[in-house]
Amino acid sequence: MSTRRRLPPQKLGSLIGAVFGLVFVVVNSASSPGLLRLAFCVAAAAAAITVLVGIARNPVASVPAGVRPFGRGYAVIVLAEVVLLFVGVRVVAGPLGLPEAGVAWVAVVVGVHFIVLARLWHLRLFDVLGAALTALGVLGFVLAVAGADRMWIDIVAGVASGAVLLEFARRGVRQRPTFSSASS
Numbered sequence: 001m002s003t004r005r006r007l008p009p010q011k012l013g014s015l016i017g018a019v020f021g022l023v024f025v026v027v028n029s030a031s032s033p034g035l036l037r038l039a040f041c042v043a044a045a046a047a048a049i050t051v052l053v054g055i056a057r058n059p060v061a062s063v064p065a066g067v068r069p070f071g072r073g074y075a076v077i078v079l080a081e082v083v084l085l086f087v088g089v090r091v092v093a094g095p096l097g098l099p100e101a102g103v104a105w106v107a108v109v110v111g112v113h114f115i116v117l118a119r120l121w122h123l124r125l126f127d128v129l130g131a132a133l134t135a136l137g138v139l140g141f142v143l144a145v146a147g148a149d150r151m152w153i154d155i156v157a158g159v160a161s162g163a164v165l166l167e168f169a170r171r172g173v174r175q176r177p178t179f180s181s182a183s184s
Contacts, residue, residue, distance in 0.1 A: 009069035011055045014172035018051035020110075021165030028103055028158020031151040040159055047166040054173030073120045081113045100150045104140030104157040107133050129168045136161045 025044035029037040085106060093099035111134030118126035140157025 010172055013069075014051055014055055014169040017165045017169030017172065018048045021162045021169060022048045024162025024165060025159050026162075028154040028162065031154045032159075044162060044166060047163075047170065051166065051169045051173060054170060058173050069121060074117070077113060077116050077120065081109055084109045098141075098144045100153050101141050101144035101157075103154055103161075104137045104144060107137030107140060107157045107161045109137075110161070111135070111137055125168065125171065129164065132164045133161050136164065 022044050025040050029040040032040065088105045088109060089102045092101050092105045111130045111132070114126045114130030114133060116130075118124065118130060137157050140153050143153045143156060
C-alpha cells in the first residue's frame with residue numbers, strides 16, 4: 001500500500017503563482033521587441049525555477065486552525081474570478097472599445113482575487129500581492145485610455161504582474177507567512 005503525498009497548501013500556492021507568473025510574462029511579452037521579450041522570458045523562467053527549487057527544499061508554516069485553504073470559499077472565489085475574467089475581457093474589448101486593455105482587466109481581477117483570499121485565509125502577504133496586481137491593472141487601463149502603445153500596456157499590466165506573481169511565489173517558499181487574527 002503506497003502512501004499518497006500531497007503538496008502542502010503554501011507550496012501549492014507558490015507553484016500556482018509561479019506557473020501563472022510565468023504565463024503572464026510569456027503571453028504578455030509577445031508585443032515587445034525580440035531581445036526584450038527574450039530577456040523577460042529568460043528572467044521569468046529563472047524565477048520559476050527558483051520557486052521550484054524552493055518548493056523542493058524549504059519547510060512550510062502550518063496553516064492556522066479554522067483556515068481551510070482549498071474549501072468552498074476558495075471554490076466560490078475562483079468561480080467568480082473566472083466569470084469576471086470571461087465577461088470583463090469581452091466588455092473591455094467590445095462596448096468599451098479597448099481590446100488592448102484586456103490584460104489590465106485580468107490584472108485587476110486577479111489582484112482583487114488575492115485581496116479576497118487574504119480575508120478568507122487571514123494571510124497578510126496576499127493583501128500586498130493583491131494591491132500590487134490591482135494597481136498594475138489600473139495603471140494598464142490608464143495607459144490604454146491615454147492611447148499608449150500596446151507594448152507598454154502589456155509590459156505594465158502583464159509582464160510586471162507576472163514578475164510580481166513570481167516574486168511572491170518565491171517569498172511564499174522562502175518565508176513563513178504572517179497570518180492575521182482569525183477573528184476577521
